[in-house]
Amino acid sequence: MCFQLPVLLLAALFFFSACNKKQGTDFDSHESKVTTVQCTTPTIKESEQLAAQIESELILFAQQIISGALPDSLSDNKEWSQFSNRFINSSEQSRNVKASVFEIRHEGNIVQTVARIEMKARLKNQNYFGLITQLKSSWSKNEDEQLKVLEIGDPEQTVLNESPVLWFSDETDRLTAKEPTFTEHLSRGLDFWLKRIESIHGIDAFINNGMALGDFDGDGRDDIYVCQPGGLPNRLFLHQADNTILEAPKKTGANYLDHTSSALFIDIDNDGDQDLTLATPAGIVLLENDEHQSFIERGILQTDEVDCHSLSATDFDMDGNLDLLITFALGSRSLDDDSSFRFDDARDGGSNQLFRGDGEWSFSEVTALCGLSEANDRHSLAASWHDYDLDGDPDLYIANDYGQNQLYRNDARDGSRFFSEIANEIGIEDRGAGMSVSWADYNRDGLPDLYVGNMYSNAGKRITGLSEFMPKNKELTKHYRRFAKGNTLFKQEKNGGFIDSGSATTMGRWAWSSVFADLNNDGWEDLIVANGYISGPRPDDL
Amino acid sequence: MPLGNSGIGPGLDGSDPARQLQEYVRRGASFSGSEAHVVFNNEKGSFKNVSSITGLDSKDDGRSVCFTDWDLDGDLDIWISNRNGPQIRFFQNSNPSDGHGINIHLSGKSCNRDAIGARVILKVRDNLPQTRTVTAGSGFLAQSSKTLHFGLAKEDVIEEIKILWPNNKAQIISNIVPGNYHIEQGSDPVEFKVRSNEIEKGPNPFQETFNDRTFLSQRLPLAAFFGRPPEAKDKPLLICLTVEDCKICAVQKKEWEVSPPTGVHLQLISEPTLALSDPEKLQLIQLIYDHFFDVSEREIPTPISFLIDKKNRLCAIYRGHIDQNLLLEDCINININGSQLRSRSVPFIGIWASKQISSVRPLDFVEDLLDADLLDLAANYINKEINSLKEDELFPMLLKRLEALKSDRATP
Numbered sequence: 001m002c003f004q005l006p007v008l009l010l011a012a013l014f015f016f017s018a019c020n021k022k023q024g025t026d027f028d029s030h031e032s033k034v035t036t037v038q039c040t041t042p043t044i045k046e047s048e049q050l051a052a053q054i055e056s057e058l059i060l061f062a063q064q065i066i067s068g069a070l071p072d073s074l075s076d077n078k079e080w081s082q083f084s085n086r087f088i089n090s091s092e093q094s095r096n097v098k099a100s101v102f103e104i105r106h107e108g109n110i111v112q113t114v115a116r117i118e119m120k121a122r123l124k125n126q127n128y129f130g131l132i133t134q135l136k137s138s139w140s141k142n143e144d145e146q147l148k149v150l151e152i153g154d155p156e157q158t159v160l161n162e163s164p165v166l167w168f169s170d171e172t173d174r175l176t177a178k179e180p181t182f183t184e185h186l187s188r189g190l191d192f193w194l195k196r197i198e199s200i201h202g203i204d205a206f207i208n209n210g211m212a213l214g215d216f217d218g219d220g221r222d223d224i225y226v227c228q229p230g231g232l233p234n235r236l237f238l239h240q241a242d243n244t245i246l247e248a249p250k251k252t253g254a255n256y257l258d259h260t261s262s263a264l265f266i267d268i269d270n271d272g273d274q275d276l277t278l279a280t281p282a283g284i285v286l287l288e289n290d291e292h293q294s295f296i297e298r299g300i301l302q303t304d305e306v307d308c309h310s311l312s313a314t315d316f317d318m319d320g321n322l323d324l325l326i327t328f329a330l331g332s333r334s335l336d337d338d339s340s341f342r343f344d345d346a347r348d349g350g351s352n353q354l355f356r357g358d359g360e361w362s363f364s365e366v367t368a369l370c371g372l373s374e375a376n377d378r379h380s381l382a383a384s385w386h387d388y389d390l391d392g393d394p395d396l397y398i399a400n401d402y403g404q405n406q407l408y409r410n411d412a413r414d415g416s417r418f419f420s421e422i423a424n425e426i427g428i429e430d431r432g433a434g435m436s437v438s439w440a441d442y443n444r445d446g447l448p449d450l451y452v453g454n455m456y457s458n459a460g461k462r463i464t465g466l467s468e469f470m471p472k473n474k475e476l477t478k479h480y481r482r483f484a485k486g487n488t489l490f491k492q493e494k495n496g497g498f499i500d501s502g503s504a505t506t507m508g509r510w511a512w513s514s515v516f517a518d519l520n521n522d523g524w525e526d527l528i529v530a531n532g533y534i535s536g537p538r539p540d541d542l
Numbered sequence: 543m544p545l546g547n548s549g550i551g552p553g554l555d556g557s558d559p560a561r562q563l564q565e566y567v568r569r570g571a572s573f574s575g576s577e578a579h580v581v582f583n584n585e586k587g588s589f590k591n592v593s594s595i596t597g598l599d600s601k602d603d604g605r606s607v608c609f610t611d612w613d614l615d616g617d618l619d620i621w622i623s624n625r626n627g628p629q630i631r632f633f634q635n636s637n638p639s640d641g642h643g644i645n646i647h648l649s650g651k652s653c654n655r656d657a658i659g660a661r662v663i664l665k666v667r668d669n670l671p672q673t674r675t676v677t678a679g680s681g682f683l684a685q686s687s688k689t690l691h692f693g694l695a696k697e698d699v700i701e702e703i704k705i706l707w708p709n710n711k712a713q714i715i716s717n718i719v720p721g722n723y724h725i726e727q728g729s730d731p732v733e734f735k736v737r738s739n740e741i742e743k744g745p746n747p748f749q750e751t752f753n754d755r756t757f758l759s760q761r762l763p764l765a766a767f768f769g770r771p772p773e774a775k776d777k778p779l780l781i782c783l784t785v786e787d788c789k790i791c792a793v794q795k796k797e798w799e800v801s802p803p804t805g806v807h808l809q810l811i812s813e814p815t816l817a818l819s820d821p822e823k824l825q826l827i828q829l830i831y832d833h834f835f836d837v838s839e840r841e842i843p844t845p846i847s848f849l850i851d852k853k854n855r856l857c858a859i860y861r862g863h864i865d866q867n868l869l870l871e872d873c874i875n876i877n878i879n880g881s882q883l884r885s886r887s888v889p890f891i892g893i894w895a896s897k898q899i900s901s902v903r904p905l906d907f908v909e910d911l912l913d914a915d916l917l918d919l920a921a922n923y924i925n926k927e928i929n930s931l932k933e934d935e936l937f938p939m940l941l942k943r944l945e946a947l948k949s950d951r952a953t954p
């Protein structure tokens with residue numbers, strides 16, 4: 001089999017859909033450059049064009065429903081009429097609709113789709129109301145490629161929500177109003193800075209920067225450290241008595257300018273205050289908290305790679321000193337034949353590194369010593385420590401892009417210094433575009449469960465579902481389908497294995513942090529998924 | 543899945559879709575952008591999409607999510623970081639249900655002081671246990687508060703809290719009411735109090751105002767393109783491009799008519815629109831404007847000015863109106879180098895962990911010209927800068943590429 005296929009498929013997954021939805025004319029000249037790619041599987045392209053058209057039609061349909069103008073053909077349909085009635089007299093400005101076609105089938109001139117419709121509005125009684133439903137629809141196309149709706153199916157798997165108040169309110173402006181650096185710097189997004197800071201400083205269009213909470217000044221309130229790309233200073237904001245934030249004085253020594261992917265507030269020297277560690281291409285920067293007033297740089301742990309991502313701390317050997325794990329996405333090693341990149345199983349990632357804390361600000365690099373160097377070649381975007389098997393020592397889960405994830409079981413409690421990689425054994429390899437790890441006992445059965453953030457793509461689902469998509473390689477098709485599926489909730493069983501708990505929590509869109517937390521104080525841990533890849537300055541979306 | 547720098551190699555026919563996708567984004571297109579955050583409510587173990595009523599379904603490009611009971615009112619508030627601006631957002635919990643919660647901050651004694659790895663199991667009457675673990679680093683590039691939070695619904699007495707410290711010692715606390723607690727390993731819970739914050743705050747001594755100019759950390763030779771009038775021999779040159787129908791351009795020109803910029807020789811190019819009479823020149827200006835940055839083909843703001851030193855090298859790019867004092871300062875500092883230059887080339891002050899900036903290849907700019915099919919300009923540039931260019935080991939390959947492109951063009 002040709003190894004270059006995955007690259008074509010990458011194009012299929014994202015690129016075909018990209019070209020069809022363009023609204024601007026700016027891209028015309030570039031489109032012509034890549035026609036060779038498009039023409040190789042024209043049926044997918046056509047299919048995507050139809051999907052885009054049907055999506056537009058369904059948006060019109062949803063707008064009719066939400067504005068109470070049910071199409072004549074559906075006036076007898078109880079369920080659609082009911083939905084439409086709910087929105088009667090809702091505030092017009094508050095109405096919001098979205099339609100996403102995620103399945104498409106072609107039979108001659110008939111096109112059948114499954115789509116998700118999302119609608120929300122503020123009702124007459126001032127309540128917030130939201131509706132998510134799925135519907136099947138079928139369409140016919142005539143010789144001029146004009147679409148005509150044949151049938152709109154009944155709403156399925158409908159989710160309704162109504163609440164007199166929103167659970168959360170955006171208080172960013174109030175909290176940051178007193179801090180001028182917020183306006184000057186953080187109110188502007190990456191796209192603004194990309195055109196103002198030379199890329200040589202370590203800033204690029206695809207860079208990701210994290211955030212950490214911890215009590216730097218010892219007042220009992222969490223402060224916030226915001227990581228930045230190269231050329232922009234990281235910012236430490238102190239939590240004020242009135243809950244607003246003000247930046248710590250410059251002399252605090254927190255304004256690092258190197259690209260910082262993530263940071264952690266931890267008490268490295270066990271002296272009762274919060275030190276700070278930063279993941280940067282120059283290594284892990286160790287900063288000692290000095291009397292709650294400033295940071296003293298206590299060294300930089302040199303790393304082998306530069307494309308750093310997640311930083312996490314644990315005490316894996318339970319000697320009382322915290323240890324640090326840093327993950328890397330890209331690796332510096334190049335494949336022998338660079339066309340052999342495996343989109344579904346990339347093995348050219350950077351090696352993650354474990355640093356054991358030995359006290360007194362000294363650390364030892366123990367990746368190989370602990371057995372973590374095996375298969376340590378994936379694009380690792382996220383990691384989190386948790387004693388999943390309740391044996392008293394923290395285990396490690398790593399979410400990898402372009403391939404399967406890893407669970408390293410720690411047996412330190414039994415005297416072993418080696419980790420064992422057992423993700424496949426216990427069923428949580430989750431082959432996808434892993435980007436986030438969160439552990440919790442969501443069903444309160446005492447066993448830790450796992451939520452993994454992945455990519456969800458309507459276009460990906462549509463294309464990989466087509467019979468024209470890789471007809472000769474069913475195995476790989478399965479992987480690609482998995483790739484577009486979205487997040488996974490793994491429930492732990494009594495036997496120590498995990499099962500995928502189904503589709504209710506997969507649709508997190510292009511997911512990044514996908515995490516458990518009890519948001520409504522009912523004692524059950526909910527899930528929030530922060531998503532969206534890149535909203536560029538142009539309106540067209542790939 | 544961050545596609546950038548993904549290292550995906552070329553596909554069939556030498557095409558490289560991953561790179562093409564990257565280029566689209568670099569030119570400003572969106573890619574799965576403007577997506578609304580998703581929230582699933584856990585209803586006794588099964589989940590329901592409640593995004594629309596949470597107020598969290600913002601369309602930011604979210605990345606990190608950090609939880610903390612910021613206002614210590616018993617429920618979790620959320621900080622989310624974004625790729626777009628504002629880069630951080632705070633969401634305050636205003637959940638209508640009157641359920642309350644308990645916050646527990648642990649500190650270890652015979653284990654690590656942060657008690658990272660400690661597991662806390664909370665039991666209320668006739669209810670299933672809840673478990674939380676002290677963690678440092680979870681989700682994507684995020685660290686939430688190390689203070690553990692439990693939602694208690696309507697319960698007002700907690701029967702038991704069991705703490706399993708990282709060194710496997712268990713501690714049990716009975717009959718405690720909702721609130722904020724600090725528990726030191728082996729001791730009884732004490733009410734968690736915030737103290738006055740003693741750090742000397744005051745205003746920062748540095749005014750951090752962003753000036754819309756880039757003082758470059760690298761010097762780009764441009765003698766091949768810009769002539770230098772004799773009267774500008776001993777001064778830096780400021781080339782400023784203005785267009786009609788641009789308020790700031792008019793303001794800037796008027797200002798300079800009254801008091802010309804000091805310390806530089808001003809060369810004003812006034813055009814009706816950005817579509818210059820000479821399209822090749824516009825393309826060149828766009829190339830120079832794009833050369834240093836990861837993104838390209840973004841619209842050039844007007845007025846746009848380039849500061850060029852006596853050796854005909856580009857030193858700074860100004861967008862919009864130029865602050866006279868800043869320009870003067872830049873001229874004074876035009877020859878700085880090393881760490882001084884590195885500091886001046888970023889918009890805000892700070893500390894570098896890395897010792898030095900990676901070096902640039904003068905060759906790269908010629909590559910840009912070739913990519914843009916400006917072969918004559920590239921040839922001129924090579925002639926003019928041959929001395930510095932030929933030191934690069936890739937120089938012979940560059941010449942080969944130029945020749946190949948030339949012969950491609952010659953054959954119809």
